[in-house]
Amino acid sequence: MTRVTMADVAAAAGVNKGTVSRALRGDKRISNETRERIWRIARELGYEPDAVASGLSSRRTGVVAVVVEKMDRPWTGAFLAAAAGVLSRFKMEARLFEAGSPARTHADIVRRIESRKADGLVWLGEQPLEEAQFDMPVVRVGSGLNGANFRVGLDRDWTTALVCSLSADRTVVYHGGDNAAFDFLAQLSGGDAPAFPIWDDFCVSGERPALVCGDARLAALLGVPCLRFPARELGVLVARLLTNAIRGCGVRPLAVLARPPLISAAGEPVLPKNVQSREKGVQ
Secondary structure, rough: OOOOOOOHHHHOOOHHHHHHHHHHHHHOOOHHHHHHHHHHHHHOOOOOOOOOHHHHHHHHHHEEEEEOOOOOOOHHHHHHHHHHHHHHHHOOHHHHHEEEOHHHHHHHHHHHHOOOOOOOEEEEEEOOOOOOOOOOOOEEOOOOOOOOEEEEEEEHHHHHHHHHHHOOEEEEEEEOOOOOOOOOHHHHHHOOOEEEEEOOOOOOOOOOEEEEEEHHHHHHHHHHOOOOOOOOHHHHHHHHHHHHHHHHHOOOOOOOEEEOOOOOOOOEEEOOOOOOOOOOOOO
């Protein structure tokens, strides 16, 4: 089968090879309309860019560094798999690093990332990055930017409003383990009304939970709903945001917030009603 070339794409799009090359690299001098049309034609023809030539011309390596502060979080695997799936569509691959101590974070990790000449960086955790100077777009998965260019995280206000709606007039009693994903719900604890116990991260207390966070199987066993951590959704959002930033095209909001799905005891998604987020906009 004859290999589709850049000249074939240029002929089909009615432009020259230079325009196709710049469009596929995400050059800002090419209009969004033209760039999208060329990408569409390239996909339809089955054009496969030469990874080596593309890297030399754009000075990209096709490598994205992913730093994980805590490897033992139960949702890490699902997050990484989802992110890697999106990156592969753009001929990129992820290189995994474990942050360890703060001293290692800002010295050894930064040096190792720079030596790999990564095109972008994903940082899973809350450690600040102000001391590190990265010459690449950085996306943090967490509650704040802390030195990153963009962040992806949970919509905490919406989640809090959802839990308040579920608990009705009962008092939230939050129990969280070392890898709790919804520890911000602890702010709801306190009061004299009947309890609405929440278990987060296998945190088994003496009282039967009314809501389990993270573990859908445990929730089903106990016959209670589950607030699932959206690991795959976050992985997809992070990879899409970072690839847009690297290519200099597409939507690149400062923050993207995901809403965790609520799963019934029977394992079915529940669509909450009358739950309003208190967040006034993307921060």
